[in-house]
Amino acid sequence: MKKILLLLVVLSAQSFSGCREHAAPVVVVNFWALGREGEVVRQLVPEFERTHPGIKVKVQQIPWSAAHEKLLTSFAGRVMPDVFQLGNTWLPEFVALKAIHPLGEQVSRSNDLPLNDFYSGIVDSNRVESGLYGIPWYVDTRVLFYRKDLLTQAGFNRPPATWEEWMDMMEHVKRLDSARYALLIPMNEWQLPVILGLQLGAHLLKDNNSRGDFESPEFRRAFRFYREIFRRELAPALAESQIANLYQEFANSYFSMFITGPWNIGEFRHRLPAWLQERWATAPMPAPIAGIAGLSLAGGASLALSAASKNKAEAWQWIEFLSRSEQQAAFYRLSGDLPVRRSAWQDEILAADDKAAAFREQLEAVVSLPRIPEWERIASRLVIALERAIREGASDDEVLSELDRDVDLILEKRRWLLEHRP
């Protein structure tokens, strides 16, 4: 008898709780975030769930190195999350797959997302064929990191503003000690020659991004400048994996300038010895000629809404929440990732950070890469071309015409699509 009573109590309690759940259904938004961002973004979830009763956010962290393959495979297997983070250079690929829901309508209806508060170059990098597909989450661009003390020793009291000054400074720094170098350019990185080309107005691709344009006079000039740095031995011909400890080498004055992104502000602070902290600084990219801003790349990560999501309305609320100015500032404090909204830069810690100031200035002068799905492949071919030129000494003509030919092959399908499916 007692047992039956107990059973009844348990059963009724269960049905009661079942009723309660029924009254306020909970929608779960699945969110995939990459690398360290996936770790720290969890700390923003409680605030969201408090202000949005009825929505739960489930964060899954994915390592950057496997992210691209994993997103593609999850699309092929139809198990995409509702919201996911992705590098903005991947966006065109996922748009071609029709994996991403366009967000233009949501943005124009939202009170929280005035697009003019976002850095425009970064927003542009999220547009594919005039549709907006991602909301930028944090920015990534490249600026010059340099040793103030070594530049002073070489006779300069400010960073270079033009290419000419830059080359001159590198020459002087090199003269301090010929066993050292002025600049570090990892050979497996395509970013610097591309930035130099974009600064001169090179388009990289032509005919509606369906053919390579690396033989254009603008890119040739940029390529010559890049090569010249190696020819004068101002930079060592090393790949990234060959540099055992970047931070130690920077501290040892092995090189005094380095072009890199915001993640290295934190790394430099953390890994460089204390005596060096006041002696390094950041500066926007030098420009080809005086009087204009030197452009850099509009990189970064975006938040995208999966086209297959069944909870688009709730998923959008999560994206909107993460894009708010105060959440952007909070996320900066958690991760060190630079915010995409100018208003978030008012955050007292960020506004007072002298090393971040160069990024703030640079972000007003960023351009995006060609927005086509094939870009990453084209970039991997560019790396091969750079190595052919620097390591094997192949001529500019040879390397660039080879590159254009390779790129034309990669873009064959795109040309066919443009012709047959306008």
Place this chain on the structure above:
Amino acid sequence: MTRVSARFAWCKRRFGAGFWFALPALSLIALFFFVPVLTALALSFTDFDIYVLGDFSTLRFVGFGNYIRIMHDPLFWLALRNTFYFVLIGGSLSVVFSLAVALLVNHGLVRARGLFRTLLFLPVVTTLVAVAVVWRYLYHQRYGAFNWLLEQFGMDPIDWLGDIHWAMPAIILMAVWKNFGFNMIIFIAGLQSIPERLYEAARLDGAGSWAQFRYITLPLLFPTFLFVGVITMIGYFQLFAEPYLMTQGGPSNHTLSLGLLMFNEGFRWWNMGYASALAFVLFIIILMVTLIQAGVGKIVRTRP
């Protein structure tokens, strides 16, 4: 009812009991081997890529287009060269080394043979990922054990995985260490099947240990050799996980293997058509080399 039993009788007559026992295994092989292989063959004549994944109607039949492109792809030739380097140097080293170890372990003077066999076989059963992580530390330019050893002998440190000349030897060294145990076991089995009386007779005739090895062990071990050679070659041609885990194909593609190139094309860039064509090219290469090996084996065996 009678029709069914008549049909059953026909089946029984037509296919013996053996067929029905083999059927479950055969259907599994058909489903998970022949179907995918035939699909891949069909894919290799199309331009299945990222656009097709989004919209199937953009799929085009390209005939031998992928195969022609492969012949003009410098990365393919580079990967082919690297793979042959790995198979020729790594494969032969692996066979020679495992034979040497098998002879040692099998020697009459060695005690605790079972223990040695087990210990030497351990690398084979260890997960490759764990092995690769440990070896990456061993190869570390500053903190690695190999460079520490070099330093003890007053030699300059080597950037094992970052130097274009050392990266492939480093991969080979690790692969040989990881895989020799398997061949060693087969060689031991081969050695133990050689009758002791042959050696006794040779010793009576005054043959030294080299002569015994040259005129008894080697010829009688030949079938084992052939088997080990073919298996090793096929396995080594499929080089993928080692460079994927250790170098990602770098530095400057000097450890890019055909398997890794296939993976990059297929899963990194999602060019399934091109990747499938690469897979069949690799298959044909392996098939040809195996046939050559078997042919050489036949000639050697029938030699008077």
